[in-house]
Amino acid sequence: METLFALLIGLLIGSGVFLLLSRSLVRVVLGLAFIGYGGNLAILTVAGLKTASPPLLTLDGPYADPLPQALILTAIVIGFATTALLLTVALRAYQVAGHADVENFGDSLARDPDAPDGLEADPEHQSPDRPDTEVPDHEGEGTLTTDAAPVIADAHEAAESVTNESLPARVASELAAELSGEAHGGRS
Numbered sequence: 179m180e181t182l183f184a185l186l187i188g189l190l191i192g193s194g195v196f197l198l199l200s201r202s203l204v205r206v207v208l209g210l211a212f213i214g215y216g217g218n219l220a221i222l223t224v225a226g227l228k229t230a231s232p233p234l235l236t237l238d239g240p241y242a243d244p245l246p247q248a249l250i251l252t253a254i255v256i257g258f259a260t261t262a263l264l265l266t267v268a269l270r271a272y273q274v275a276g277h278a279d280v281e282n283f284g285d286s287l288a289r290d291p292d293a294p295d296g297l298e299a300d301p302e303h304q305s306p307d308r309p310d311t312e313v314p315d316h317e318g319e320g321t322l323t324t325d326a327a328p329v330i331a332d333a334h335e336a337a338e339s340v341t342n343e344s345l346p347a348r349v350a351s352e353l354a355a356e357l358s359g360e361a362h363g364g365r366s
Contacts, residue, residue: 183223190216203268203278207261214257218250 190212197209225246231237233244272278
């Protein structure tokens with residue numbers, strides 16, 4: 179039985195290393211998970227694959243050692259949390275860079291502020307992999323060069339639809355109506 183488990187451990191760790199060396203982020207995360215599963219199985223195998231009673235004083239011995247099982251259970255929980263974190267980081271890296279190819283990330287995810295080119299990480303210019311769009315400024319003073327330019331243009335249109343005088347008057351009337359309703363003992 180130990181021979182079968184040794185082959186299975188080798189298969190899990192070997193496939194994990196193969197996936198870890200690939201260029202896709204998801205494969206890298208799966209490779210790390212496979213290596214963790216192989217390690218858990220190795221701990222179980224080293225502890226011994228024998229049938230023994232659980233360590234309860236009401237049962238006759240020999241007893242099984244509970245320490246490897248506790249270690250494996252802890253490793254499963256930590257491995258699951260680490261995999262979830264790595265998948266979240268991989269998703270964010272894909273959203274920022276526009277691709278999941280590890281080799282092509284280069285300097286696109288985080289720039290060094292001390293870099294000789296003087297470029298820093300900027301929320302408006304998150305990645306050189308995604309070119310910025312030029313949208314005419316709503317006031318006609320030039321162009322906005324940012325990925326958020328369409329959102330800013332929509333915000334300008336929404337702001338122009340509400341006049342400066344009507345907004346405070348409307349807010350004041352709604353507040354007065356709410357306060358007068360509370361003063362009469364009820365809510366409107």
